[in-house]
Structures are given as C-alpha cells and as structure tokens.
Amino acid sequence: MSVEKTAREPCCSKLKMFLAAMCFVFFAKAFQGSYMKSSVTQIERRFDIPSSLIGFIDGSFEIGNLLVIAFVSYFGAKLHRPRLIGAGCLIMAMGSFITAAPHFFQGLYKYETTISHSTAANGTESILPCLTNGSLANDNEIPTVEIQAECERAASSTLWIYVFLGNMLRGVGETPVMPLGLSYLDDFSREENTALYMALIQTLGILGPMFGFMLGSFCAKLYVDIGAVDLDTITINHKDTRWVGAWWLGFLFTGGVMLLAGIPFWFFPKSLPKQGETETDKKSNILEGEQDRFIPDNNKHSTAPNQPAPVSMAVLAKDFLPSLKKLFSNTIYLILVCTAFVQVSGFIGMITFKPKFMEQIYGQSASRAIFLIGIMTLPAVALGIITGGFIMKKFKLKVLGATKLCIGTSLLSFSALLIQYFLQCDNSQVAGLTVSYEGAPQVSYQKNTLISTCNMGCSCSIKHWDPICASNGLTYASPCLAGCQTSTGYGKDMVFHNCTCIREAPLPFANMSAVLGQCPRKSDCDYMFKFYMVVTVIGAFFSACGATPGYIVLLRSINPELKSLALGIYILIVRTLEMLSWVLFMACIPYPTCCGESCTTDCLIVKRSLQ
Template sequence: MLKCCFRLFSISFLGSCFLRNLVLKMISLSLSLFLLCVSQLFLFSMSFVGFAKAFQGSYMKSSITQIERRFDIPSSFIGVIDGSFEIGNLLVIAFVSYFGAKMHRPRLIGAGCLIMALGSFLTALPHFFQGLYKYETTISHSSEANGTETILPCLNNESRPQGDDLPSAETQTECEKVAGSSLWVYVFLGNMLRGFGETPVMPLGLSYLDDFAKKENTAFYLVTILGPMFGFMLGSFCAKLYVDIGAVDLDTITINHKDSRWVGAWWLGFLLTGAVMLLAGIPFWFLPRSLPKQEKNTSCTTVLLMLSIDHIFWFSADFLPSLRRLFSNTIYLLIILTNLVQVNGFIGLITFKPKFIEQTYGQSQSKAIFMIGILNLPAVALGIITGGFVMKRFKLNVLGAAKICIAASFFSFCLLLSQYFVHCGNIHVAGLTVSYQGEPEVSYQEQSLLSQCNSGCSCSLKHWDPVCSNNGLTYASPCLAGCQSSTGVGKELVYQNCTCVGDAHLPAANRSAVLGQCPHQDSCDHMFKIYMGLSVLGAFISACGATPGYVILLRSIQPDLKSLSLGMQTLIARTLGGIPPPIYFGALIDGTCLKWGVKRCGGRGAYGTVYLFLLLLFKIIHCDHWFSIIWFSQ
C-alpha cells in the first residue's frame, strides 16, 4: 500500500514538474515572441517615420519657388523661411538631448511626429485665408454686347487709367489685405514647428534601436533614402496643378505651368505630408517604455553620435577642458571647416536648383523638381554607399580616405566647372536682351523697352506679361508689342495687328503674338540633357567622399572625444551650414536679376537666377581644405 502511494506521489510530482516546466517554457517563448514583435514593430515604425520625415523635408525644398511667388517675397527672404526649420530644431535640441533619455522615448517620438504633422498643416493654412491668386497682367477687358470679351492690349493715354504702375496710398492697405502679404508668417512658424518636432525623433529613436533591436536595421536606412525621392516627385506633381484648383475655371487662366508667374498647388503637398507624418507617429503611443536588451548594434551607435548631440557637453563638468583639447586638433578643425563649406554649397544648391533649371534651360518647375528627385538624390545615396564600400574593401587608412575625399572633390569641381559651358543663354526679349530689330543688346534700363512701334500705346514698363511673336521675339507685354486686338479666350488667346512684329506693310494676321515667352532655341533641350548628366555624375562623385570623411574624423580624434567631436560637428553644420546658405544664395539670385516684375501691391518680384560662381567658389575652398588635411596627416 505504501509502495503504491509512493508511486502515485512520484508520478504526480513528476507530472507537476513537467507541466510547470512546460508552462514556464511557453511563457518564456511567448515573452520572446512578444519582445520580437515589439522590436520589429518599433523598427518598422522608425523606418516609416524616417521616410515621412525625409518626405516632408524634401517636399518643403521642392516648394520653395512656389511659396516665394505666392507670397510675393524675394529669394533672400524665402531663405529665412527655409532656415526656420533649423532654428526650431536648435532651440530645443539641448533640452531633448538631456531629458529625452529619462522619459518615455517612444511616446516622446510620437509627440514629435504629432508636432511635425501640425507644422505641415500650419504651413498650408494661409492658402485658405488668402483668396484667389491674381497673377501679374497688363491686359484690359472690354465687354461686348453679345457677352464675349475683347482684349485691348494697346490703350492710348486718354483711355488708360492713371497710376497704373503703382497703387495709390489709399488703396495700398486694401491691396495688401487682399494679397495676404503677411500670411507668410504661418509658413515660417509651421516650418519652425517641424523643427521642434523633429528634434527627438532621430536621436531617441536610434538610441532605442541601439538598446533593444538586433542587427537587422538595414531596412530603416533603405526606407529613409526613399523619402527625398518621393518628396520631390510629389513636389513635381503639385507644381503642375494650379494653386486655386477646384476654385476657379482653369479654362479662363491665361498662363500654364511653364510660365514664370505660375504658382502650383503648394499647399496640397503639405496636407498630404502632414497626414503621412500623423499616421507614422501613431504606433509609438502604444510601445513600452523599455525592453530587455538584445544584441548590441555598434553601427547604430555610430549613426546616433552623428545625428545627435546627446551626452556631449550639457551639464558636463569637464566640458571646457575637453573642448579645448578637441579644437587644438588641427585635423579636426580642418575637417569642420571642410564639412561646413560642403554643407553650405549643398544646401544652397538643392534649395534653388529648380529655379536655376527653370530660368537657365527654360524647363518648367514641375519637370525640374521631378528630374532632381529621380536622378540627383539617388545619385547622392549611391555615392555614399560606394564610398563606404571602397573604404571597407581596400581597408584604407586615414591618408587613403583623405585621398578619396580630395579626388572626389576635385573631379566634382571639374564637372561643376564644365556646366558653365553648357547653357542656353537668355531668351530674346525685345528691349531687354535684344533690340526691337533683333540685334543682341542687353539692357538694364526700363526705357529701352520703348520703341517707335509702340509709342502710340501707354504701356506699363514694370509689368512682366510676356508674349511670343511669330518672328521669334519675346515682348515684355502685349502692349509693348503694339498689339491692337485679340481673338480667343484663356490659353488660346492670340494677339493680332502687333505693330512691333515684322514689317508694318505685312497683313495683320502675319503680325500676331501668343501668350507666354518664346521657347529657347532648339538646342536647349539637348543642352539640358548634358547638364543633367554632368549634374548627376557630379553629385555621385562628390557623395563618394562623405563616408571617408567621417572615417577620417573618427580616426583623428581621441576615443574619449569622439562623441563630443561628432556632436560639435553636427551643431556647427546645422547652425552655420543649415541657416545662412538659403539667405545669401537668395540674395545673390535677387542681385543678378535682369528683369524685375511688379507685385500686386507695387513691390518687386524675383526672376533671375545665377549661382554657379558661388558653388564653384565653395568647391575650390573644399579642395584646398582636403589638401591641407593630407598635408597634416602625413
């Protein structure tokens, strides 16, 4: 009996142990699966946020020209608006760097996404307050008995209203109210708000990945690379849509997306990018504050140091001695200056390149933005990857990395220099770039727009309302072309009996002009293709030096100063490389304009773009600095 009881007890005990172990294993397996799912969810969410952030930022870059025209502000001022993102970022980065790691990081990232989404919505808000866009035009309308309209371009002194060039003091206030000229403040604040929200996303997100995720984080970087491409593609699409789409009859609009007065639906893209960012931030509100650590990811730590100033010098007792040691390193100082020059050139180039392509090669804003998105940006990403592959494949030291950098800088300089010889020249504008007889004669004087052929008209000399005549000349307005009548409506409008077009003895039908400026010569499209080829190749070669440059920085600094060195580099690049370039590049564009238009309220609008010289100057300084780095590295 006792033996039987003992056997039953043993069986029951062993069974309970087995069940307990089984339950523990199931719990352990479930916990592991849960942690894996959370880790993968966080990785997916960070990838989506990285994409959304790049998508949002690149769309802002692609919309600069549209915003400039819509709010009637010069290029130098649009640079201030563009730099407000960095201003907002720098205002709160110290706070986030110090307190972020002590708080619920996923929820802080979610809050940052929400703020960035609100920033995008705030940027688009002025569109709904401004009213309809009124582009610059000089034509007058005369209603006929049958309800049709006849355009009267050339009016004599008696029939033209006085004060046509500048609005009177009494109407100035009302004009500014209609134009909504001060509503650019919403764009400025919206972009700054995006800078606030972006601050915790990358540092805290990458540190969370570094703490809890495994090595398969490649997807994060690959998805992030796609963001700028999609941002510029969206910018291209919105630039083709009229700004007041859905609110006006597009058949009555007399300009198209190739016209310099055209404003695309810039606001639409901000609504879309804001919605994407809002969606990207939702998962972070449901993630745990922390997870048990898994395998360490060194590469993520390196990237974190490059993107954040976390754990650098705030509240650090040995900050000043460390800073003194850091800036006594000659190679580090040269790398900082070199990086600063490179960032200045890149920011200035990417901000105003669509405008440069539009003015130099006669391409539409939509096409210019699209070409940058699908060609230049992928070339930059491929160049960065190629530079890293070469460094790893040949196991290059600091001197070898410096040689790659100087070679990349020199060859990209040569390709940029060659772009000076690939241009189309100015379009033939009567009284501006050629005489009324078609002879080359560049003039900056408004009076040169007048001629004997249009002396019978009382024409405004300040407006830009170009027409293209059948003799291949562009006239600043139909009035200055001496056009007496017109047929058709909207984009089909044709001006007839233009006294400045051709011989006065020709029939009126042979002295006509159509809306818009004349296209560039036939070879311009070919020149544009060559330019884009040189530009893409130059972007790839220049980007090949990015990874070797970071390697030089990391290997030239004492191990205990690496975090400080990378943080200071990021801080200096964002402060002096992210804010000033759009401003002084824009001032250069304004200063080299050949013909200024007139705003609705009597101000000036910008139409000129020449900035290759400044880019070449940056490249020369960049090459010189790398020569100095090689000298001190030997």
C-alpha cells in the same frame, strides 16, 4: 558530445522593427523637407515676397534646430529615446499643418494682367490690345503710385509668418530623430552591421526627396485656388512666371505621412538586448552584475546599454559642460566639424534654390525642374549611399579607410560642382529688354526701351508682364507692346493678330500673330541643360558615397557615452553654418527689390523677362 547551437536572431526582432521604423521616419522627414524646398518658388510668388525673405523663411528650419538640438541630444540620450522621436514626429506634423494654414485665410490669387475677359456672342474673345485712347505719359505716372501702394501692402502682410513658424516647428521636431535614433541603433546592433543599417536608413530616406519633388511637381501644375475658380478663365499656365501652384496641398499630405511615421516609436522599450547576444552571455552579464555588488564603486565597469543606471536631471545638467569639454578636446571630431563647414558653404544655396536656378538659367518650368530633380538626381544619391555602405562592409574598412573614402568622394563631388558654373544659357530674347525691337542684342533695365515706334500710339502700360511669343521667336512683354490690333480665342488659347512690332524685327516670321506665353529658349540651351543634368547626377553620386563612411568615422572616433551628444552638436554646428550661409545669400540677391525706396515701374518686368 554536445554541440552548442548559436542563437539565431528572429527575423522580426525589436531591433529590426526599430530599423524599419527609422527607415520610415527618415523617408517621412525627407519627404516633408524636400517638398518645402520644391515649394519655395510657389510660396515666394503667392505671398509676393523677395528672395531674401523666402531664404529667411526656409532657414527657419535651422533656427528651430538650433534652439533645442544641443539639449535634446544630451538629455535625450539619458531618457526614453524612442518616445522622444515619436514626440518629434508629432511636432513636425503640426508644423506642416501650420505651414498650409495661410491658404485658408487668404483670398483668391490675383495675378497681374492687362488682358480683359470680355466674351463675344460667338464664344470667342475679341479685344483690342493696342488702345489708342489716353496718353502714354499719364499711364506711366499712375502705375508708379499704384506699385508703391502695392509695395506697402506687401510689406505689411503677415501671413507668411505662419509659413515661418510652421517650418521652424518642423526644425524643432526633427532634432531627436537623427542623434537619438542612430545612437540607439548603434548601441544595440553588431559593430559590423552598423554601417549597413545606416546606409539602409539613408537609402530608403532618399526615396523621401524623390517622392517629395514629384509631389511638388504635381502640385505646381495645379492652380493654387483649384476648386474655387473657373480654370477656363485663367489666361496663364504652369509655365508662366506668374503661375502659383497648389503649394498648400502638399503640406497637408506630408503632415499626415509624418503623423503616421511617429506612431511606432511610442511602443518601443527604452533599451534592447545587444544584437547577437546569446542566453549564456545574458546569464554571465547577470552574474557579473551580482558580483559587482561586492566590488568597490571605483572598480566597477560602466553600465551596459540595456541596463542604464537611474540618474537625476540635476546630475545630468551638472555633467553637461564637462561632456562638451571632453567632446571638443577630440581632434578628429574638430576636423569633421571643419569639413562640415566646407561642405555646407558649397551646397546649402544650391540645394534650396536648385529648382529656381533651373527655371531662370535654362528656361525650365517649375514643375519640370522639380520633377527632374526627383527622378534623376535623387536616385543617384540613393545609389551612392548604397555604394558607400557596401564598400565599407565588403572591404571591412576601419576609421582610416573610411576617412580616405570620404576625402576622395568629396574631391570628386566638388569638381563636378565647379564644372556646373560654366554650363549656362543666354538670357531669353525679350524685345526691348534683352534684345531691341529690331532684334539687336542688348540688356537694358530702362523702362523707356520698351517703347518703340511700332507701339508708340498704343498707350501701353509698362508695369505689367503678359508675355506673348511671336512667330519670329521673340518674346514681347505684352500684346499691347507688340502692337497687336485684335485677338481671338479664350483663356489660355488666345491668339493675337496684326502685331506691328513683329514686322519691325528683321527676323523671319510666318505671320504677324502671337500666342500667349514666353518663347522657348534656343536649341543649344536644351543641349547645355542636358549636359548640366549629367554633371549634376555624377556629382550627387560621388557626394553620397561619402555619407555613410562619414557617420562611421564620427561614431568610432568618440567616446560611446557621447555618441548622441556628438551627433547633436555636429548637426547644431552644421545648422549654424547654414544660417550664416543664408545671411551671406540674403546680402547677394541678384535681382532688384521691387518694394521700398527702389520701387520702380520696370523692376518686376525686368526680373521676369530674364527668367
């Protein structure tokens, strides 16, 4: 009596090594992409470009995807998939290095300020913010010409093109990773293990954005020209709206990580044995192959994944359009594409500009907003992906069950997104803009409201934003506009004294002094922000729960030969919709443009005061 032993899969089989490599490359590309998202505000400030243009730059990733993803998904499925993924990783690494290149071509960052840096003999700065010489009218006439000249220089600057091209190159390199990697894994793994493997890849991939946003938070606290300037002479800190962090440093680091992630894929074979296939199965497959020599061509079965028949590029190209026609005749696939349209329309703007939204609505610094996204939202996404994959495996859900799970989680996540719309704070209290100098509420976009009786004789410039926080809780656009007479301290520690405008406001104040920086928001805004973060985390969890079931529905509802093409076309459509979303966003910029015909002296100061 003989007992047949079932073959056990080695703990370090090539399929599991490929799975580990896929986890790392998903981590690396998410690490790279999330850092780009976290650096949007820093890049916008460094190159002095409007939000519409930074949206176009960030959308260049989708442009790179659109150029090649359809061809890579179709032709790549017939070629050496692992090596194509390795080549894509190399291209993504090059894209990161090119993105960081403009920093080494630019001069030192110069932020606008009216504060001088003359130092007294005792080491403390002693300046007179409120100057009495000159006339206010002349001061208002000259800045208009100066700003127009600055606008023209910003419009003629081309260094942001490096960021655009580098990000687009990343989009080109990313195209083979998902369609070819997931189809390769699905071809050679057990059917019941596919959902768990995909959940594992996406979960470990979520660690990428977590570390990406944490790196973005760290770099945002470092001054952009770190190592090249004396930081003691800088009068702003990382909470100031003029601060620019060392955005370029993170791109060098993420590019190096991506370079390492692509190395293993150059050593994987073109095909692998099917997971769980025994030696008996292999011999039977060989015997069937020998028997197929005597079977007519029209009765032969399709070639096994691990023994692909050699085909020419001409045959592949000829079969491309019929494959597309077969793919789009699948009703379930078309429904999934329509679902992607709804999801992208709701999430694309929020994902990219979430840190900036937290800065402007809740008064958070760029580094803290990026850090909170990485430390709170992304773990919820990882837990959601694990939960979705666990539910699929635990209850052995088929296509119908996975579809119900996707619909339920999508409804819950969109409900959370709708709630966030009602969780907002009031504008910062800035004298002359959001409140009057007497403390009465107002919202003014007129430059003359910055002038009051308390600063009339100071000949202040109204085109610069040098915020100071007074003891009465009001923010003043500059020490001069606050009517401050003297100052002590140096750099970030400067304190302004004898500010006449502080006395004019009927608000309780300890003294007539003020410190550099914008005043914090009210305490109820902090409470609102905490509630906002709770709702955001819950919504991210439910949204992530439907990710793995969605991929399973996609893979199980199409012809196995079209898996790579289906994933590629699906991503292509999603990227196209993202581009359309960028077009709509660029047409709905909420702030006035500070260049061109609408260039005015009060444009920049109004924009920054509302943040």
